[in-house]
Amino acid sequence: MMSHDQASNLRKRMNRLTTTRQTKTIAVVSGKGGVGKSNFTLNFALSLAGQGKAVLIVDLDIGMGNIDILLGLQANTTIVEMFDKQLPIHDIIEHGPHSINYIAAGSGLSDLFSLDEAKFNYFIDQFETVSSEYDYVFFDMGAGASDESLLFILAADECIVVTTPEPTAMMDAYGMMKHIHQRNASLPFYLLVNRVENAKEGQQIIQRLQKVSERFLAKTLHVLGMIPFDKKVSRAVIKQIPFSMFDTRSPATRAINQIAMKYVSNQTDKNDNDKSPSSFITKLKRLLKER
Ligand SMILES: Nc1ncnc2c1ncn2[C@@H]1O[C@H](COP(=O)(O)OP(=O)(O)O)[C@@H](O)[C@H]1O
Numbered sequence: 001m002m003s004h005d006q007a008s009n010l011r012k013r014m015n016r017l018t019t020t021r022q023t024k025t026i027a028v029v030s031g032k033g034g035v036g037k038s039n040f041t042l043n044f045a046l047s048l049a050g051q052g053k054a055v056l057i058v059d060l061d062i063g064m065g066n067i068d069i070l071l072g073l074q075a076n077t078t079i080v081e082m083f084d085k086q087l088p089i090h091d092i093i094e095h096g097p098h099s100i101n102y103i104a105a106g107s108g109l110s111d112l113f114s115l116d117e118a119k120f121n122y123f124i125d126q127f128e129t130v131s132s133e134y135d136y137v138f139f140d141m142g143a144g145a146s147d148e149s150l151l152f153i154l155a156a157d158e159c160i161v162v163t164t165p166e167p168t169a170m171m172d173a174y175g176m177m178k179h180i181h182q183r184n185a186s187l188p189f190y191l192l193v194n195r196v197e198n199a200k201e202g203q204q205i206i207q208r209l210q211k212v213s214e215r216f217l218a219k220t221l222h223v224l225g226m227i228p229f230d231k232k233v234s235r236a237v238i239k240q241i242p243f244s245m246f247d248t249r250s251p252a253t254r255a256i257n258q259i260a261m262k263y264v265s266n267q268t269d270k271n272d273n274d275k276s277p278s279s280f281i282t283k284l285k286r287l288l289k290e291r
């Protein structure tokens with residue numbers, strides 16, 4: 001007789017085998033720090049999970065990662081430890097609320113990405129074994145981009161650029177977009193404006209960034225949406241509860257749910273089934289060779 005645990009493990013493995021998903025990898029970036037990338041990533045992921053999507057967040061802000069802190073959870077292991085101890089990736093995937101999964105960043109390495117090629121290949125092989133279990137894999141990046149973390153951004157299917165209405169954040173967001181665009185002109189950019197006073201202000205920021213992007217990069221910026229300034233967000237951070245769970249009806253929560261609904265329905269419309277599920281891995285391998 002199989003034990004309950006064995007049966008449940010077997011079921012999980014079967015599910016993995018039968019549901020190979022069209023995984024989408026998404027890098028969440030900004031020029032300036034503190035604009036709300038991690039809060040956005042976590043709550044967007046939770047909202048997608050609420051729509052039945054399988055989501056993994058990889059915290060790549062090594063040394064300053066905080067997805068586990070925002071969740072009020074203590075990660076057992078981290079991505080840094082995966083490299084140090086050659087752990088299988090399944091051992092470092094932590095489980096959050098609403099069945100979202102995450103990999104904590106950890107610290108100890110000033111730069112995860114200054115790794116030698118063998119270690120990088122180890123990561124790629126490990127990542128390949130799990131990526132098809134998810135509909136969406138988010139990379140929550142640190143501010144700016146070191147050369148190696150840039151590889152993850154360049155290999156991703158999409159890039160979400162987060163800014164606030166502050167001119168400094170906008171300038172840095174533009175600088176970041178330019179930096180990425182010069183290296184991969186076909187990567188789609190989705191703009192998210194966080195902490196807006198009102199919809200009018202948000203629209204102005206979107207239009208301004210769209211204009212400079214079209215004029216100087218000859219690139220169309222997709223609009224992901226805007227999230228209002230909401231004091232419940234910082235209260236939720238203090239309580240270590242994701243803001244969309246802290247208050248399910250606050251302005252920021254409503255906004256993020258609306259953005260996630262629209263995002264999913266746009267993708268179903270597009271119906272991009274011809275996309276290879278392993279394009280991220282393929283691109284990352286190629287970028288590594290060119291390094
Ligand atoms: N929509 C918002 N309204 C109010 N405060 C916000 C909002 N989004 C983020 N914040 C504040 O900004 C801080 C930094 O957010 P965080 O997600 O950690 O930024 P990043 O990951 O870009 O460094 C949060 O701790 C929170 O206090």
Ligand SMILES: [Mg+2]
Nearest residue numbers: 037038061066
């Ligand atoms: Mg962050």
